[in-house]
Amino acid sequence: MILILSDRRDDAVEMVLPKLRSRGVPVTWWDPGDYPWRARLTAAFANGRHIVTLDTGDSRLDLSTVTAVWRRRPNPPTPAEHVTDPTHRAHVVWQAEFLLDGAWELTPARWLPCRREVERHAHNKIIHMARAVEHGFTVPETLYTNDPAELAPAYERAGGRMIAKQINSDEFTLDGADHRTYTTVVTRRHLTSRHRLRHEPVILQPYVAKAVELRVIVVGDRVFAAEIDTSASSTARDDWRHYDDDRVRHGPHELPREVADRCVRLTAALGLTYGAIDLILTPGGEYVFLEINPNGAWGFVELRAGLPVSDAIADWLAAAEPYHPEGAS
Amino acid sequence: MSGFGTAVESGVRLLRSLPRRRADVEEARGTAAAWAAAHPQLEPQLVVDVRPGTPVVDYDLLLTHPDGGTVALSAPDEDGVPWLIDHSTHWAAGQLVSVDDVHLSVAQALTMLRSLSRRDVTPYEEIVDQCLIIAEVQGDDAPLDDAELQTVADEFRRGRGLIGRAATLAWLADVGMSPSMFESYIVGIARRRRFRQRKESELASAYLAAHRADFDRVRALWVVSPEKCTAATPQELLALVPGLREAEVTIDVRRARDLPAELVDEAGTSAGTVVGPLPHGGAFFTGAVLEREPAGDDPETLTAAGRAAFDEWLAERRRRATIQWHWS
Numbered sequence: 001m002i003l004i005l006s007d008r009r010d011d012a013v014e015m016v017l018p019k020l021r022s023r024g025v026p027v028t029w030w031d032p033g034d035y036p037w038r039a040r041l042t043a044a045f046a047n048g049r050h051i052v053t054l055d056t057g058d059s060r061l062d063l064s065t066v067t068a069v070w071r072r073r074p075n076p077p078t079p080a081e082h083v084t085d086p087t088h089r090a091h092v093v094w095q096a097e098f099l100l101d102g103a104w105e106l107t108p109a110r111w112l113p114c115r116r117e118v119e120r121h122a123h124n125k126i127i128h129m130a131r132a133v134e135h136g137f138t139v140p141e142t143l144y145t146n147d148p149a150e151l152a153p154a155y156e157r158a159g160g161r162m163i164a165k166q167i168n169s170d171e172f173t174l175d176g177a178d179h180r181t182y183t184t185v186v187t188r189r190h191l192t193s194r195h196r197l198r199h200e201p202v203i204l205q206p207y208v209a210k211a212v213e214l215r216v217i218v219v220g221d222r223v224f225a226a227e228i229d230t231s232a233s234s235t236a237r238d239d240w241r242h243y244d245d246d247r248v249r250h251g252p253h254e255l256p257r258e259v260a261d262r263c264v265r266l267t268a269a270l271g272l273t274y275g276a277i278d279l280i281l282t283p284g285g286e287y288v289f290l291e292i293n294p295n296g297a298w299g300f301v302e303l304r305a306g307l308p309v310s311d312a313i314a315d316w317l318a319a320a321e322p323y324h325p326e327g328a329s
Numbered sequence: 330m331s332g333f334g335t336a337v338e339s340g341v342r343l344l345r346s347l348p349r350r351r352a353d354v355e356e357a358r359g360t361a362a363a364w365a366a367a368h369p370q371l372e373p374q375l376v377v378d379v380r381p382g383t384p385v386v387d388y389d390l391l392l393t394h395p396d397g398g399t400v401a402l403s404a405p406d407e408d409g410v411p412w413l414i415d416h417s418t419h420w421a422a423g424q425l426v427s428v429d430d431v432h433l434s435v436a437q438a439l440t441m442l443r444s445l446s447r448r449d450v451t452p453y454e455e456i457v458d459q460c461l462i463i464a465e466v467q468g469d470d471a472p473l474d475d476a477e478l479q480t481v482a483d484e485f486r487r488g489r490g491l492i493g494r495a496a497t498l499a500w501l502a503d504v505g506m507s508p509s510m511f512e513s514y515i516v517g518i519a520r521r522r523r524f525r526q527r528k529e530s531e532l533a534s535a536y537l538a539a540h541r542a543d544f545d546r547v548r549a550l551w552v553v554s555p556e557k558c559t560a561a562t563p564q565e566l567l568a569l570v571p572g573l574r575e576a577e578v579t580i581d582v583r584r585a586r587d588l589p590a591e592l593v594d595e596a597g598t599s600a601g602t603v604v605g606p607l608p609h610g611g612a613f614f615t616g617a618v619l620e621r622e623p624a625g626d627d628p629e630t631l632t633a634a635g636r637a638a639f640d641e642w643l644a645e646r647r648r649r650a651t652i653q654w655h656w657s
Binding site: 011015164166171172174175177178179180181182184189190192193194195196197199200202249303306 | 350378383384385387403405407409410411412413414415416417418419420430467468470509510513
């Protein structure tokens with residue numbers, strides 16, 4: 001049995017599900033957001049053994065029969081609507097998360113990309129950048145800092161071509177409207193409000209000239225690289241997440257063997273079986289590592305660059321490989 | 330402190346007091362003008378830095394130094410707003426509209442505006458419709474043949490009067506597209522066109538079966554005039570026409586669904602029955618069906634039914650879609 005943990009509206013699951021069905025493997029798609037109100041989880045210990053049973057409301061699943069788990073975009077446990085006291089709601093979430101984490105730990109399956117705790121560490125930019133350097137990746141000269149005194153010197157070292165990024169993606173409002181911090185090209189204007197850095201750590205990097213940006217998807221030991229050429233788009237040039245589909249070209253990219261191998265090794269070293277790695281290919285032909293997202297988007301890599309990621313995910317989930325108790329290496 | 334030093338200190342206080350929102354810039358200019366009037370020897374000028382994609386603005390104050398030269402003052406205060414939040418942009422900056430998961434950039438919308446062609450819907454509705462079709466073809470990676478692409482490219486160029494390679498390249502430079510971007514753009518149009526054709530073909534038969542009378546070929550006569558025309562037969566109606574001071578007279582063969590609303594409402598009317606006079610946009614409508622030929626299953630009728638079915642499908646998708654115009 002393959003267990004998919006994700007929101008019911010997850011398009012990525014919809015892309016993989018038919019591939020799994022065509023491989024003839026049984027699949028349960030369940031959202032932990034249904035727990036504890038709509039679904040039931042029981043861990044029973046007796047006679048020197050234990051059984052963990054998940055009743056999704058549609059079916060009952062002995063978690064020992066699960067061979068692979070795809071942890072995609074699960075919602076956190078959600079109390080029933082009529083649990084209204086905020087402290088009671090927090091209590092329910094806390095208790096439910098604790099048991100869920102334990103149940104997943106006891107599920108003798110392969111995980112894509114990994115369990116929750118592993119993802120939390122792997123997603124941390126300062127951790128994965130250190131690992132990337134250890135694995136031989138070139139990274140931009142980077143500062144993670146909330147020290148206002150670091151700003152102007154970094155700007156000068158970058159020759160006045162510097163970008164700032166968030167430590168972690170986040171949502172907030174300004175005057176009531178949803179705002180975002182995309183990759184920000186730092187200007188002299190930004191230096192004048194250096195005192196604001198005291199309120200939050202940020203990432204400062206020299207602007208890396210790019211021939212193309214690359215999104216590299218690693219599934220197990222398979223690698224799919226898509227070029228994102230934003231050079232014709234003033235909207236998306238500094239951050240392709242500004243989406244400007246007519247002017248941004250996507251296409252497959254052939255990575256040098258050693259770069260592809262390095263991507264696989266880095267992903268595994270972080271305890272992941274899947275990773276979405278962002279690289280820049282410079283005009284000089286150098287591959288520069290920016291970051292890895294343990295659960296990063298791959299749909300556009302398949303749809304726009306024509307790379308068969310959903311097949312690779314289905315293959316990985318369906319493969320009958322032995323369980324590796326040390327994790328997902 | 331020198332007089333200049335005191336003035337600088339005062340200028341800093343001024344800058345720290347100015348409201349940092351786009352909507353308040355005029356108020357800030359007024360405050361700065363009053364300050365400038367009190368310090369004429371410094372020739373103060375307020376510079377407003379309006380950032381794109383955010384209501385936040387910045388100010389600088391330019392002063393003339395007593396010994397010559399310019400002093401530029403910036404004085405952001407400590408208001409507790411973190412650095413990246415102060416420099417953030419609206420989440421949809423550069424986007425015009427989001428329709429479900431399709432986000433249309435301003436640049437895409439401008440290109441799209443040049444190709445809008447339908448007169449029966451507003452540009453807003455047509456843009457939304459295009460987004461809905463874009464969503465449908467996102468998973469379409471089936472190859473397109475060269476002939477399909479050539480047809481679309483030729484139609485696109487003809488529609489814009491782009492005769493010859495030089496004119497096309499000049500247009501691409503104008504809209505900021507490289508030739509390879511243009512190729513991708515044409516592929517996008519071709520995929521949307523192919524989707525539309527497939528969908529029309531898929532829906533046509535069932536739609537025709539359910540709405541056959543709408544596709545009858547109807548020969549009809551109608552008169553629109555500021556004067557009321559009352560007649561018992563089409564012949565009487567025609568006989569009235571020479572006596573009218575002003576009138577628009579039409580005799581035409583159309584699908585029943587394309588007749589004026591007054592006659593469509595009377596679709597069941599047998600040939601020869603006169604409808605009206607009825608109020609019609611400040612005038613009066615009188616008309617009659619002259620002949621009705623029932624719709625068959627011929628290719629032309631099926632094509633018309635497919636188009637109507639597609640429009641209905643699209644209207645239903647539009648009703649169900651989550652549409653967010655970001656700047657209205």
